[in-house]
Amino acid sequence: MNATKLSVNLNKVALIRNSREGNYPDVTTFGQICLDAGAHGLTVHPRPDQRHIRPGDVFALSDLVQQHPGIEFNIEGNPNAGALGDYPGFMTLVRQTLPHQCTLVPDSNEQLTSDHGFDLTRSGDALRPIIEELRELGCRVSLFMDPDPAQIDLARAVGADRIELYTGPYAAAHKAHNSEMHKLLDQYRYATEHARDIGLGVNAGHDLNLDNLEQFLHIPGIDEVSIGHALTVDALTMGMATAVHAYLRLCHHQ
Ligand SMILES: CC(=O)[C@@H](O)[C@H](O)COP(=O)(O)O
Ligand SMILES: NCC(=O)COP(=O)(O)O
Numbered sequence: 026m027n028a029t030k031l032s033v034n035l036n037k038v039a040l041i042r043n044s045r046e047g048n049y050p051d052v053t054t055f056g057q058i059c060l061d062a063g064a065h066g067l068t069v070h071p072r073p074d075q076r077h078i079r080p081g082d083v084f085a086l087s088d089l090v091q092q093h094p095g096i097e098f099n100i101e102g103n104p105n106a107g108a109l110g111d112y113p114g115f116m117t118l119v120r121q122t123l124p125h126q127c128t129l130v131p132d133s134n135e136q137l138t139s140d141h142g143f144d145l146t147r148s149g150d151a152l153r154p155i156i157e158e159l160r161e162l163g164c165r166v167s168l169f170m171d172p173d174p175a176q177i178d179l180a181r182a183v184g185a186d187r188i189e190l191y192t193g194p195y196a197a198a199h200k201a202h203n204s205e206m207h208k209l210l211d212q213y214r215y216a217t218e219h220a221r222d223i224g225l226g227v228n229a230g231h232d233l234n235l236d237n238l239e240q241f242l243h244i245p246g247i248d249e250v251s252i253g254h255a256l257t258v259d260a261l262t263m264g265m266a267t268a269v270h271a272y273l274r275l276c277h278h279q
Contacts, residue, residue, distance in 0.1 A: 029242055029276040032066035032099050033059040033269060034230075034253025035086070039069075039077040052078070053085045055265055060089075062269035063278065066097030066125075068230075068251040071118060073109040073134045080111075080118055087122040099251060101128040101139075101169075104155045109134070116155070120162065127159050128189050128228070128251075130169040139231055142170035142191045145179035156184040167228055172209075172216035180225060187226035187248065190216060195241060196232035214244045221246050235259060238275045250276065 038055045042048060056067050067086055071078040083100065090098040100119055104127075108114040119127055129152065131143045145152070145168075152168075159166045167187035168180045180188050190213055198206035217227045226248045233241065234255030241247075252272060259268040 028278050029247045030065035030097070030249040031269070031272050031276050031278070032068045032097060032249055032251040033064045033256060034068040034070065034251050035059075035082070036070055036077040036253050037257035039079065039082055043075075043077060043079075052082045053089055056086050056089050058265045059269050060093055060096055062266040063273050064096075064269050066090075066099055066249070066251075068099040068101060068128075068253065070101040070130070070139075071112070071115070072102070072132070073106045073112045073114075075110075075112055080113060083118050083122055087124065090125075097126055097249075098122075098124040099126040099128055099167075100124040101130050101251075103132050104129050104152070104159075106132075106134060116158075119159065119164065123162055124164055126165040126167055126187075128167040128169060129155070139169065139191065140193060142173075142176065143168055143180075145176055145183060149179050149183045153183045160184065160186070165226075167226070170216075172212040174216060174219045177216060177220050177225065178223065180220075181223045185225065187228055188220055189228040189230055189251070191231050192229050192233055192241065193231045196234070196237050199237040199240065210240070210244070213241070217244050217246045235271055235275065238272065242275065242277070 035052050039052050069078040090096050102115040104115050106115045130139050132139050156166045165186045167189045168185045170188040195209050198209050220227050228249040229247050230251040233252050256268050
């Protein structure tokens with residue numbers, strides 16, 4: 026069984042912090058707890074409305090990760106999200122913090138959460154120079170994608186290093202005990218095989234949790250999962266370090 030890396034998404038820790046004045050809980054402290062517990066990386070998805078992760082968190086977590094060689098910092102977002110108020114824009118933040126991985130996501134500013142992968146037939150040409158710049162900056166570039174082999178071919182063609190499979194539909198089918206789930210899992214399995222065959226790495230994320238992760242990871246070849254929402258909820262009952270351990274076990278690291 027191959028091991029999949031776990032990157033903990035800290036958005037929801039920041040969301041609680043932002044509900045009051047001050048810095049409690051401190052996102053960087055929770056990042057440190059995750060790393061001490063064995064997480065392989067930290068993920069943030071700064072959104073232009075700063076509903077959770079703020080630019081200061083991105084800088085602080087970048088500094089934290091630099092003190093931990095081998096740990097990956099992953100920044101997610103729409104590269105076309107420009108400056109808004111005191112939000113400097115996605116690409117400015119990335120240029121200033123140089124994460125190991127940039128996961129590009131086609132979210133609009135007002136979206137509640139990510140809910141689809143890129144349609145590269147429409148946005149591929151615009152993404153190509155952005156991907157080129159990110160790779161020149163030394164960032165691995167991953168594109169948030171649905172499990173569609175034709176679109177995955179385009180991800181390769183526009184210069185991505187990896188894809189991140191959007192797992193929301195799988196999570197919903199799993200929760201509903203829906204007969205669609207097995208059909209979906211076949212699609213994710215085929216998409217993963219296809220991506221690897223054409224030289225792309227494969228990440229996965231969105232709504233993965235302690236109930237649905239194990240079955241998803243029966244698909245061989247998933248390099249990394251990024252998990253935030255459910256892991257943070259689990260941490261409310263288990264504590265953050267124990268929650269990270271529980272997810273690491275399902276990723277076959279413990
Ligand atoms: C790309 C992706 O699936 C995650 O970034 C997810 O969207 C988390 O973002 P929120 O925490 O803002 O819902
Ligand atoms: N890329 C997915 C991610 O970072 C976390 O998604 P979720 O676990 O908060 O749904």
